[in-house]
Amino acid sequence: MEESDGTHVGEITYPPKDAPTIQGMVQYILMNKKIPSTIPNHLRLSSVDKEFPRHLIPEETLCYHCPNRMVLSDPICITQKAKILTTTGIVQDISTYYKYCPQCGVLYRYQEWSEGLHNFNDHVLLDLPLCLTIRNLLQVHTAVSRIVEYLELTTGVQFPSADTVFHGYLHFEALTNHEYQYSCVTCGDHPPVVIMDLHKKASFHLSVSDLAQPPEDFNGDVDSEQFWKALTEERIARGFVSSKKAKSLQFSVPPSFHFWAPWIGRKTRRSNCVLNTEFEKIRPAKAAEVSEITVSEDRLRDELCKQKVQVIRNLCRECGLDATGSRTDLLLRLSQEMKSREAYDKVFEKIWAASGGWAVIMCPCGIVYSLKCNIRAESPRDFADMLLSWKHMPNIVIYDFARGLSTHTNLRQPQTIPFSPFEGRLMDPTAENIVKAKAGNVKVSLPWLTCKKKNPDTNGHPITGSAEHYVLYDRFHEDNTKDARDSLRKLRLVPQLAGKVNSQVVEQLFAKLKKNNYFLNMALLSTHVFLMRNIIHHYNIRKNEERLDHMKKEFQNI
Structure with missing residues (x-):
């Protein structure tokens, strides 16, 4: 075997420095070195006695790029000081090698998961049990930095930096053959009932004013597969170049209005082309929807009440108010001050528009179907984009903003009126119906929610057969509005739903996700987005497994 300093052999440079060579290696690894989503048991378990190969050589002998399948070079040593990180310590002095094609110059490195290893950057490798341990600890809200600290305390060995281990783990997840189905085993790919909300506490470092405007011909259509593939390739490229170098070689995915997409399961969305019309948020709203979608003072006050007392004190200072006293005193002062436009704008900027957050669509079982990292502050537009991207x-x-969503979505598609009848209300908003609804003296039965229509409507939903579409408030948010007509959007008016739909599943999810903010919110935006989709994927998998186990037990008891 040839040995080198790991940088030059003739005209061949390793690791590669130019974008085309790196791109070729990234594409090859993604296509040919995928790790199965279910790893065989004999590779999952950690063992102190486990022996790893000392020389890690790529298994390829022929070039996959050359038509004549050129024979590759002999293995060339990159380093003899590579480390294998495990849950029980570090295996030192491992030799890693690469090969190259003498004809086309393509490089091949060791990336063989079947030996229980994951090669991150030829100098640091992780064994698969460690990768799975990190995955599971992230599910219980433990940052990789804390995991590394724990490993060092337990083993008495100094590990590489937490940042290196973190990116090594993300490299592993990027290469794992996840399907990201985002689908419930009970509700299927097309749930007839969904619950939506925004995870406002997740934030990221981004100056929206620095974002360029999209091309003039951009209509909001984004290729979802291409966007998420680019995020995955960015993670793989980190095995060759640093974050700063990746940016200069255009291996990073910066936020932009025209190349930014939600994740919707492949079977749930209508096509790979999904909507993201956030660029429209900076344009004046149509006159017909201004009063419907503007965040009301009452809704903003409700969000203000959820903030920590220190945030409220700071807002009082910014508005020139006395910042002493109890939480109630502070809220009363701000509430009075918000009647002025200047104070209202300050509170809105601080509470509502500070971060785009994550828009989430779930089924009543608690499975996430759609996930979108908002670049700008929340709007019904974000949820309309996702819903209109569904098949x-x-x-x-x-x-929780049913009226605004209905108005905005129907104005977007006036030819079809997505939310109808009655603009998504359960009944015609006559004075009589409003009085009955407020008094709780009316019920609106929707029998197709429990038994599909024998004669389905044209363009009816595949589960219910109905072409009716309603936007409703749950009991915790129905008082967010002062519009009397919204009394006809109460969930409890529908016997098939009242008391049977846990409309708080989103809040329960957010309570879990909030525990990740201390490390997610410190990550670069593309890292934040990639990891969030992955964390939610594993959350969905676990929830589905729990439901399957529950159903099996029920059938056994019959």
Whole structure:
């Protein structure tokens, strides 16, 4: 075997420095070195006695790029000081090698998961049990930095930096053959009832004013597969170049209005082309929807009440108010001050528009179907984009700003009126119906929620057969509005839903996700987005497994 300093052999440079060579290696690894989503048991378990090969050589002998399948070079040593990180310590002095094609110059490195290893950057490798341990600890809200600290305390060995281990783990997840189905085993790919909300506490470092405007011909259509593939390639490229170098070689995915997409399961969305019309948020709203979608003072006050007392004190200072006293005193002062436009704008900027957050669509079972990292502050537009990207729009949408969503979505598609009848209300908003609804003296039965229509409507939902689409409030948010007509959007008016739909599943999810903010919010935006989709994927998998186990037990008891 040839040995080198790991940088030059003739005209061959390793690791590669130019973008085309790196791109070729990234594409090859993604296509040919995928790790199965279910790793064989004999590779999952950690063992102190496990022996690893000392010389890690790529298994390829022929060039996959050359038509004549050129024979590759002999293995060339990159380093003799590579480390294998495990849950029980570090295996030192491992030799890693690469090969190259003498004809086309393509490089091949060791990337063989079947030996229980994951090669991150030829100098640091992780064994698969460690990768799975990190995955599971992230599910219980433990940052990789804390995991590394724990490993060092337990083993008495100094590990590489937490940042290196973190990116090594993300490299592993990028190469794992996840399907990211985002689908419930009970509700299928097209749930008739969904619950939507925004995870506002997740934030990121981004100056929206620095974002360029999209091309003039951009209509909001984004290729979802291409966007998420680019994020995955960025993670793989980190095995060859640093974050700063990756940016200069255009291996990073910066936020932009025209190349930024939600994740929607492949079977749930209508096509790979999904909507992201956030660039429209900076344009004046249509006159017909201004009063409907503007964040009301009452809704903003409700969000203000959820803030920590220190945030409220700081807001009082910024508005020139006395910042002493109890939480109640502070809220009363701000509430009075918010009647002025200047104070309202300050509170809005601090509470509502500080971060785009994560827009989430879930089924009542608690499975996430759609996930979108908002670049700008929340708007009904974000949820409309996702719903209009679905192959079959749900019959019932539960959202804390139901009126705004209905108005915005119907104005977007006036030819079809997505939310109808009655603009997504359960009944015609006559004075009589409003009085009955307020008094709780009316019920609106939707029998197709429990038994599909024998004669389905044209363009009816595949589960219910109904082409009716309603936007409703749950009982915790129905008082967010002062519009009397919204009394006809109460979830409890529908016997098939009242008391049977846990509309708080989103809040329960957010309570879990909030525990990740201390490390997610410190990450670069593309890292934040990639990891969030992955964390939610494993959350969905676990929830589905729990439901399957529950159903099996029920059938056994019959």
